[in-house]
Amino acid sequence: MSSIFLNALVLQSGYNAALVALGAALLGIAAGSGGTFLFLRKRALVSDAVAHATLPGVGLAFMIMVAFGGDGRNLIGLLLGSAVTAGLGLLAVEWITRRTRLAEDAAIGAVLSVFFGVGIVFLTIIQSMSSGNQAGLEGFLLGSTAGMLFRDAVVIAVGGALAVAVVILLRRPMTLVAFDTEFAATAGINVRRMDLAMMGLVMAVTVIGLKLVGLILIVAMLIIPPVTARFWTERTDRVIWIGGAVGGVSGYLGAAISASAPNLPTGPIIVLVSFGLFVLSLLFAPRRGMLAALFRRRRFQLRVHRRQGLLALAHNEPIFDRLTLSVLSREGLIRQDQVPTEKGRAQAAKALRDEKRWAVARQLYADEAVEGRYDGLTPIETVLTWDEIAEIDRVIGPPTAILS
Amino acid sequence: MGAEFVQLSLTPLLIGVLAAIACALPGNFLILRRQALIGDAISHVVLPGIVVAFLITGVVSTWPMLLGAAGAAIVAVIIIEAIKRIGRIEPGAAMGVTFTSLFAGGVLLLEQSDTSAVHLDVEHALYGNLESLIWLSAEGWSSLTDAAALADLPPELFRMAAAAGLIALLTLIFWRPLKLSTFDEGFASAVGIPTAAVSLGLVVVAAVAAVAAFDAVGSIIVIAMFICPPAAARLMTNRLEAQIAWSVAFATLSAVLGYVLAGYGPLWLGADNAVSAAGMIATVSGIILAFACLFAPHRARIGAPRGA
Numbered sequence: 001m002s003s004i005f006l007n008a009l010v011l012q013s014g015y016n017a018a019l020v021a022l023g024a025a026l027l028g029i030a031a032g033s034g035g036t037f038l039f040l041r042k043r044a045l046v047s048d049a050v051a052h053a054t055l056p057g058v059g060l061a062f063m064i065m066v067a068f069g070g071d072g073r074n075l076i077g078l079l080l081g082s083a084v085t086a087g088l089g090l091l092a093v094e095w096i097t098r099r100t101r102l103a104e105d106a107a108i109g110a111v112l113s114v115f116f117g118v119g120i121v122f123l124t125i126i127q128s129m130s131s132g133n134q135a136g137l138e139g140f141l142l143g144s145t146a147g148m149l150f151r152d153a154v155v156i157a158v159g160g161a162l163a164v165a166v167v168i169l170l171r172r173p174m175t176l177v178a179f180d181t182e183f184a185a186t187a188g189i190n191v192r193r194m195d196l197a198m199m200g201l202v203m204a205v206t207v208i209g210l211k212l213v214g215l216i217l218i219v220a221m222l223i224i225p226p227v228t229a230r231f232w233t234e235r236t237d238r239v240i241w242i243g244g245a246v247g248g249v250s251g252y253l254g255a256a257i258s259a260s261a262p263n264l265p266t267g268p269i270i271v272l273v274s275f276g277l278f279v280l281s282l283l284f285a286p287r288r289g290m291l292a293a294l295f296r297r298r299r300f301q302l303r304v305h306r307r308q309g310l311l312a313l314a315h316n317e318p319i320f321d322r323l324t325l326s327v328l329s330r331e332g333l334i335r336q337d338q339v340p341t342e343k344g345r346a347q348a349a350k351a352l353r354d355e356k357r358w359a360v361a362r363q364l365y366a367d368e369a370v371e372g373r374y375d376g377l378t379p380i381e382t383v384l385t386w387d388e389i390a391e392i393d394r395v396i397g398p399p400t401a402i403l404s
Numbered sequence: 405m406g407a408e409f410v411q412l413s414l415t416p417l418l419i420g421v422l423a424a425i426a427c428a429l430p431g432n433f434l435i436l437r438r439q440a441l442i443g444d445a446i447s448h449v450v451l452p453g454i455v456v457a458f459l460i461t462g463v464v465s466t467w468p469m470l471l472g473a474a475g476a477a478i479v480a481v482i483i484i485e486a487i488k489r490i491g492r493i494e495p496g497a498a499m500g501v502t503f504t505s506l507f508a509g510g511v512l513l514l515e516q517s518d519t520s521a522v523h524l525d526v527e528h529a530l531y532g533n534l535e536s537l538i539w540l541s542a543e544g545w546s547s548l549t550d551a552a553a554l555a556d557l558p559p560e561l562f563r564m565a566a567a568a569g570l571i572a573l574l575t576l577i578f579w580r581p582l583k584l585s586t587f588d589e590g591f592a593s594a595v596g597i598p599t600a601a602v603s604l605g606l607v608v609v610a611a612v613a614a615v616a617a618f619d620a621v622g623s624i625i626v627i628a629m630f631i632c633p634p635a636a637a638r639l640m641t642n643r644l645e646a647q648i649a650w651s652v653a654f655a656t657l658s659a660v661l662g663y664v665l666a667g668y669g670p671l672w673l674g675a676d677n678a679v680s681a682a683g684m685i686a687t688v689s690g691i692i693l694a695f696a697c698l699f700a701p702h703r704a705r706i707g708a709p710r711g712a
Contacts, residue, residue, distance in 0.1 A: 039494075039497055042494050042496065042497075043496070044494075044496045044497040044500050045441055045496045045497075045499065045500055047500075048441075048444070048500065095697075096697060099697070099703075099704075100639060100697050100703045100704065100705070101638070101639065101702070101703065101704060101705040101706070102435075102635050102638065102639070102697075103435075103438050103440070105438055105439070105440040105441050105496075106435050106438075106440040106631055106635045106638075108440075108441060109440045109441055109443065109444055109627060109630065109631035110628075110631050110632050110635055110690065110693055112444065112627070113444075113624060113627040113628035113631060113632065113686050113689075113690075114628060114632065114686055114687060114689065114690025114693070115690075116624055116627075116683075116686065117624055117625075117628055117682070117683040117684070117685070117686025117687045117689075117690065118683065118686070118687050118690070119683070120530075120531050120624060120680045120682065120683030120686075121666070121679045121680055121683035121684055121687060123680070123683075124677075124678075124679040124680040124683065125670075125675075125677075125679055127677075128675070128677030138527065141526065141527070141530070142511060142526060216448075216504075216507065217504055217507065217508055217511075219500055219504055220500070220501070220504035220505065220508065223497055223500035223501055223504070224500075224501050224504070224505070226497075227491070227493055227497050227498075227500075227501055230491075230493070231491065263515045263516050264512070264515070264516075265511060265512065265515050267508070267511075268507075268508035268509070268511040268512045268515075269508075269512065271504055271505060271508035272505065272508050272509060272512065275501070275505035275508070278501060278505075282487070282490060282491055288491065288492070290490050293490070
């Protein structure tokens with residue numbers, strides 16, 4: 001199995017599988033980078049409404065093509081149909097949120113369930129139709145690459161490439177709109193048109209991905225990569241490209257894994273690969289990750305214990321807390337029998353003096369920002385100038401030595 | 405048509421109505437709290453729940469599956485909260501990440517395990533099979549008093565009735581805390597209402613409704629009934645009591661009209677096959693909502709210009 005997987009990975013397991021993998025990678029890049037704007041605009045789930053609204057279009061297009069004597073399975077025809085109803089669904093969401101008192105989440109839920117319901121009605125009508133070969137239409141629900149034709153794969157690859165091109169062209173105005181609509185408007189950007197373009201991009205990705213990932217899971221390709229990318233950087237342009245990379249890698253790996261063994265449906269595998277990347281980022285990302293947060297917390301805890309231990313030494317108070325003791329002895333500030341060393345006495349004297357200076361400083365500058373900087377950890381030298389500190393020292397007198 | 409109606413249509417109709425009401429009741433509060441999409445998320449994660457339950461027990465039976473689905477719903481809520489807090493991700497995106505991944509996991513498990521022998525597939529999970537819940541041993545209206553025939557009623561009917569009754573009862577008992585914490589969370593916690601418990605309880609009740617209804621009618625009706633009838637009711641009135649009444653009325657109307665149109669509509673049009681009842685019920689609820697958006701008395705936002 002692993003050798004089959006490796007074959008699929010380096011595009012050796014057949015022409016179609018290779019094409020599907022490349023198409024999935026391109027689609028992933030387009031979805032991951034295009035979804036970033038949606039995520040930054042806090043409208044990620046609008047894509048769910050759009051995706052579900054494609055179903056009636058697929059059904060209608062099939063019926064129309066059969067009525068005109070085709071076999072009804074022309075992918076471009078089906079995708080055009082799905083784009084039409086996806087657009088209608090999008091307009092319905094916008095119209096409901098703008099014209100009624102209902103919130104956007106209610107509008108999204110209403111549109112996705114109703115359009116999906118209509119789509120299912122159409123599917124059952126198609127099932128009972130005598131003409132036309134309806135097999136494979138259910139594939140649009142969860143995606144299927146099994147019976148994929150060469151020209152279907154080409155449609156996906158070309159569509160994905162076009163969507164990536166649009167992202168590259170419109171990334172600056174779209175970023176502006178996502179962050180600050182009013183500023184974008186004053187900078188001369190047509191906000192409404194940019195919103196439409198963003199939604200158009202989402203719609204395009206959804207429609208192109210229908211055959212590959214299916215309409216229920218395509219939203220994952222738009223949402224998970226940007227959310228994953230957000231863990232790694234605080235800069236928008238990087239979120240876009242990292243999101244694109246995450247999407248591309250998930251698409252490619254997912255398609256390769258799915259081609260390596262039976263019963264591994266492409267759509268779910270792609271989604272699960274990107275979810276795996278998401279979980280890794282959630283845990284291990286350098287600043288926003290869970291592990292980093294735990295380390296930060298631990299470091300803070302140790303600093304508090306060190307400071308409180310030093311102050312206790314300065315006041316000649318006994319220390320009982322285990323953690324405090326181990327912090328102090330690890331730094332060589334106290335001996336085994338808890339008596340402070342030379343270094344410990346010096347540090348304790350410094351901590352005590354800092355604390356006294358702070359007490360005076362907080363009275364002197366009671367109404368100023370300095371007061372807010374006091375957290376019991378920040379050395380006063382990093383907040384006040386030496387002149388100001390000398391002023392304080394005149395009040396509290398010369399430093400006192402700590403005797404053990 | 406009496407005997408045939410009782411045998412073929414009475415029970416699906418009743419189950420549809422009960423499912424619609426069971427979902428619409430918590431839906432009212434979800435809409436007001438702007439958590440409408442919780443219903444959407446829950447109905448997606450029900451799939452991995454029942455698949456895991458099937459893999460553990462090896463049979464398609466009700467209780468393990470209900471438990472599995474409810475467990476999956478709770479796991480999903482925990483994951484969503486964890487992603488929101490740890491990753492500082494906005495709720496919509498956190499939800500999107502969670503339910504799509506869990507659904508994908510469910511589909512994969514389903515494909516990997518051998519379920520060809522049992523009736524368990526994604527299509528069934530999505531649009532259920534309301535039409536198949538018939539009352540075989542009924543011979544007419546008189547069967548309603550016939551103990552032997554009554555014993556043969558589809559078990560889904562009792563489950564759905566129990567769930568709907570339970571949800572109505574809970575709504576009634578917790579009316580005051582529910583109402584207060586929905587409209588003014590700060591005030592509610594100031595007067596001592598445990599608002600966090602109330603919102604978790606609401607999600608759990610929504611999950612119960614989703615799971616019970618899902619078994620009989622599929623997840624598409626569940627999502628539609630969580631949102632469309634309460635949303636339409638929201639546009640009809642400014643009073644919560646009246647809104648709930650309207651939502652129950654709309655839910656019932658959608659279920660009845662949808663079922664009838666699905667079963668008999670195509671016959672009237674000359675076709676000879678019925679269409680999906682689940683899909684039709686969702687469609688009708690959407691049409692009701694569309695009318696409410698166009699004509700309902702309280703459709704505009706307060707402060708919005710007239711005629712806008």
